[in-house]
Amino acid sequence: MSNPVSRRKFLGHAGAAATLPSWSTLFRGNLQNFDPSSTRPSESPGTPDRIVDMHVHFDEKNPNFISDLLRLSDRLNLTACVLTPFANRKTVLDAAKQHPAQIIPFGFVDLDAPDVVKQVEELHAMGYRGLGEMEFVKKPYNDPSYFPVYELANRYGWIVLFHTGIVLRRKFDEPEDVASGRMRPIYLEEIARRFPKITVLGAHCGNPEYEWAAEIARWNPNVFFDLSGSTLTKMQARLADFQKIFWWSNTEWQSPEWKVKTPDGDTSAFIKIVFGSDNGLDGIAPVIKQYHALFDACGVPEHARKMIMGGTLSRMLGLSDGR
Numbered sequence: 001m002s003n004p005v006s007r008r009k010f011l012g013h014a015g016a017a018a019t020l021p022s023w024s025t026l027f028r029g030n031l032q033n034f035d036p037s038s039t040r041p042s043e044s045p046g047t048p049d050r051i052v053d054m055h056v057h058f059d060e061k062n063p064n065f066i067s068d069l070l071r072l073s074d075r076l077n078l079t080a081c082v083l084t085p086f087a088n089r090k091t092v093l094d095a096a097k098q099h100p101a102q103i104i105p106f107g108f109v110d111l112d113a114p115d116v117v118k119q120v121e122e123l124h125a126m127g128y129r130g131l132g133e134m135e136f137v138k139k140p141y142n143d144p145s146y147f148p149v150y151e152l153a154n155r156y157g158w159i160v161l162f163h164t165g166i167v168l169r170r171k172f173d174e175p176e177d178v179a180s181g182r183m184r185p186i187y188l189e190e191i192a193r194r195f196p197k198i199t200v201l202g203a204h205c206g207n208p209e210y211e212w213a214a215e216i217a218r219w220n221p222n223v224f225f226d227l228s229g230s231t232l233t234k235m236q237a238r239l240a241d242f243q244k245i246f247w248w249s250n251t252e253w254q255s256p257e258w259k260v261k262t263p264d265g266d267t268s269a270f271i272k273i274v275f276g277s278d279n280g281l282d283g284i285a286p287v288i289k290q291y292h293a294l295f296d297a298c299g300v301p302e303h304a305r306k307m308i309m310g311g312t313l314s315r316m317l318g319l320s321d322g323r
């Protein structure tokens, strides 16, 4: 979450649904059958590897956000999952329809909003591909009052991106009802198990509860994490420590999703990570460098690197260059 104050002020503005069934059908992936370790080769061998960024917040303060993003997308060969405040849903949907290889629309909703279920239904009818980033919740993520939203996401087979771990403080001189403890990665385990058709994606790898995040990812095929936020900066002098956290590469202690080996034979634990920047458009390229530094420090195999930087999300989202 890069700019929560400005993003959150848009929450709760419901509007009329615009239904675009043909488009939404075309771009709705089939997550139920997703297998990150299957041995499907690249569908487009000649296509350079595309980066898929799970964590790009729509910036309503930048009137040129879409054109700036498209330019960056061309330069970096990047597809952005754009986390879109409800009030901006039509703007981003229209851009995604025009540029489906570059913009994937995700709906940013407030789980505590009284009309959140209605908002989620509308986003689905419009053709949105998932939800995120969930954050600033009033109760822990596994509170039953949030289940109606998860039930819908489960029915839709959606990806849902949850903030996990430490969260910034927006107000220093007045009370605020915000607590990192409600967004611990351990809560994602229950959501993933109760709602197995949701792909549960935790942002920030639980910072600093990396071990819990990784262990939950290990036993739950539908759980993944991004490494956006301060983690890769904080850990830059000890990136190899991530080998102790994602420790189960090439061991028998793997969840069933690793039983099928990847084309180059790796069963890397790091395949549970996906690329996410959460750093503004200007900050995406530096985060790409940070991910590569992590790969080098941990000796992440080539195939796993490709899956992390775009292959896994391409396959989940049904993009043409999924590999």
Ligand SMILES: [Zn+2]
Residues within 6 Å of the ligand: 001, 133, 135, 162, 163, 164, 203, 204
């Ligand atoms: Zn976040």
